[in-house]
Amino acid sequence: MQLDFHYYATYCAAYIAGYSHEESLQIAYSAQFTDCCSRTFLSMIGGPPSAATTQLQLELMEAPTDPFGLQDITRIWASFHFLPGDLYAERKGVSKRYLRKYRLICDTNGPLLKDTVELAAGRSLQAVGIAMHVLSDTWAHRWFAGTPSLVINNTNYHFYELLPAGDGFKERQIEFNHDPSGKDEPDKGVYTNSLYQSDEHSIMNLGHGRAGHFPDYSFARYKYLPAWGEYREYLKDNPSDYYHAFCQMVFALECLRADVGFMTGVYDFEAVKPYEKRIKGILGKRQTDASADWKTFAEELSGSEIEDFDEAKYREEYMEAPEPGKNDTFLGKYILAAMAQKSMVTNRIFTSGNPLAGISIDFRKKGFAGIRDFRRLVEEHIRRRTDD
């Protein structure tokens, strides 16, 4: 998903769920910031590199694709943007190597989603925002995996957009190009995607790169042959999926606010019903950026002005804070929440017997080991337990 949904739609969902304007802004900011918190940004502010929730294009270009490099890439993308749907999925007649990649396919309403939302319970608004980003992306990015893999993420010429025509739809084959400076043209059905690379671990085969930005457009309805789909055609209905994502976000936020357990597969359609027509109108409109429409709706909803997203908003606060107090700044709380999410997802993937996200060590049993950045998470965990 893009800024229009991660920032403005998340704000709307939070407000409908009962959060105040200020709280909703913080949640929305954190949700969108998950697409901005790169190692480059963290090194600029003096933050721990392991808290990165995304990778910039330049970082991806230089990212090594040896086993350790792939684990690093997978930890980021699987934890925040392509949450695996079923880490224990079975498939007959495939190698173990293939099955490991297959089990990282993102899907909605998986056990990891429940863990993600529950991880945010009783924690900061920043943790809530990260959870909402992850939840939203399970709907937009479903059927792709957050690890470089040709055999999972590839697409081919069989990619058709379904355009509304009368009571039904007409098909139009999508034309993909690789022009780095080109813009997507929804009217003509021309979109940019990543270049075909036969190397299994090429960065071009990460996530939904082979489908371009298309899965992130709320108006998109399409059918295609996922590389793992055994030649079965899969239909993706983004207007419906995004509406489900919104209603699920509202439910999740209500659960977090009331501190009650979250369940997957539950959507608060009732709370969203008064705004259904408006929201579906925004989602169905053919535009590559729906920010203006969402912003207008959000401001009407709350009666407050919604400032534009500014990646650097909380930068100075973090940089100027003294070392012991950094964890209490906005970005400090975000960093802790991001590391907790990454740690949790990596642990789940590792304990399922899949080494693709790296090794996870339970510090309570074996003491602290591994990436030094995570010591701050351990210390925060100990501090919280002491305070409780």
Place this chain on the structure above:
Amino acid sequence: MTRFRRIAALLSGIAMLAVAAALIFIRESFAIRLILAFIGIGMTLRGIRVLYFYLTMARSMVGGRYTLYWGILYLDLGILSGSLSGHPAVYAIIYVAALNGFHGVVSMLRARESRASGAHWRFKMAYGAIQVLLAVAVIVCGVVYRNITVAIYVYAAGLVYYGVFNIVSAFRRTSIVYIQ
């Protein structure tokens, strides 16, 4: 291009330059065998690697059968390279030239495809065109004029070109689309 690929391109470029130099200074018959060994081992290893990838991964992928076809093709070409070393040099010359020519045609077709989809294509087209020209030159020298020595020199010149091309690629900036 990642840092690892740049280093690999640089090293393979240097290796090609070294082999080209060796071809110029060693005996003709040994040079032919060296060329065939170079190609044969490379193709065979590549074929094995591609077939292994097919068996463990690509057979479960939509369109994975093309990986099988490529793997079989590489392996066959590698074995064929090895079997030609005992035959008259002219057959080896034809084989090597045909291989390069085919590779050049494929590069040009891929360049055309890249051009149609808006990606960079000129470099690839030039590479393919020069491969085809070198293949023609090798055949003319080795088969038409029956001058094996000159054919080897032309092939060595081709290796110098590929080597320099690889080295230049290693330092070239690439603006390829990555989708976030």
